[in-house]
Amino acid sequence: MHISRRKTRQISVGNVKIGGDAPVSVQSMCSTDTRDVAATVTQIRQLEAAGCEIIRVAVPDDEAAQALPQIKAAMTVPLIADIHFDHRLALKAAEIVDCVRINPGNIGAWWKVEEVIKAVNERGIPLRVGVNGGSLERPLLEKYGWPSPEALAESALNAVRALEDVGFTNMKVSLKASDVHHAIDAYWLFAHQSDYPLHIGITEAGTAMTGAVKSSIGLGYLLAQGIGDTLRVSLAADPVEEVRVGFEILKSLELRHRGINVIACPTCGRVEIDVVKMANELEKKLGHIKTPLNVSVLGCVVNGIGEGKEADIGIAGGEGKGILFKKGKLVRKVPMEELMDTLIVEVEQLAKEKEAEGQGDLAPAVATQEWEPLVPQSAHSSTRGKEIPVLPRR
């Protein structure tokens, strides 16, 4: 399926480009206390190893702001500071980080926002303007009666316009709601009225399983329509899981080709090996590989090789022995107890060969194309003076 992505402006968060023709990036947020530098850096290293491309930390007080230089010095991917309420923390963070996230709805008087703009401009770093259903401006709540998608989109557009009015355009935007429908509608409305890049996410999505499902539906729907330039899957779980789910969403839509794609059979009465355990182990042990590779784990040889012929490499269970195959062709038989280790060694080797051939990149599978919005074209190239789109019926 070809996804035509919405054409947006492009910004840079450190060395990661967001919007324009850049691939959709995956980010996460530390769950540690930012003041605890050692714990935060440990988690950052785990996130980096999982492929996380941008990492955000909460900066709730002065002590957390003071920890930022040490944290930043210990990481390789860009750092975003998450600021609420106190603009002075944003001013301090702006001296260190690669992007500052503020919610204009809770930062207070406009002069405070202007001070933040001055600070980020001095370092040439962008802002993430994050509006949230829980902190909408009173006039919008009175106008719409509740934090509706229309209210969220209008809040974000108002913030963008106010920033543009003082000459600031180096920003990405997020509109967070925890209800999947509301989040989709809010992003959809904004996307059809502005060309700023979007950070997409379903906020407070839930635990590892429910949150992954909600995020896959919400973000998957938006991405399939070409909306979304960077994403965070919010889970009440280890943030490494957020990164894994994020890449799985992008891989499922063929928006990114990154790392190992484990193809495991559902098992049935013919199964000869512990497919579930092996598939889970593979995902864990091969999570560091960035080269795109399809790896099959199939329960038996009856249909094994045939079912796995789309895979670059795989194993299938047999009577007392397993088989190793590549591209649907038998390579050799392997004793059961050596099957897993053999596969891991072979996958590592294959990844190295592909990298040497120049196929190890995180190349996006889909280049940015001219977007075909569902409302007239005139509605998405600017943020003002255009007709307001009507939400589609779903």
Ligand code: SF4
């Ligand atoms: S590969 Fe074998 S065990 Fe797995 S579902 Fe197919 S027939 Fe069943």
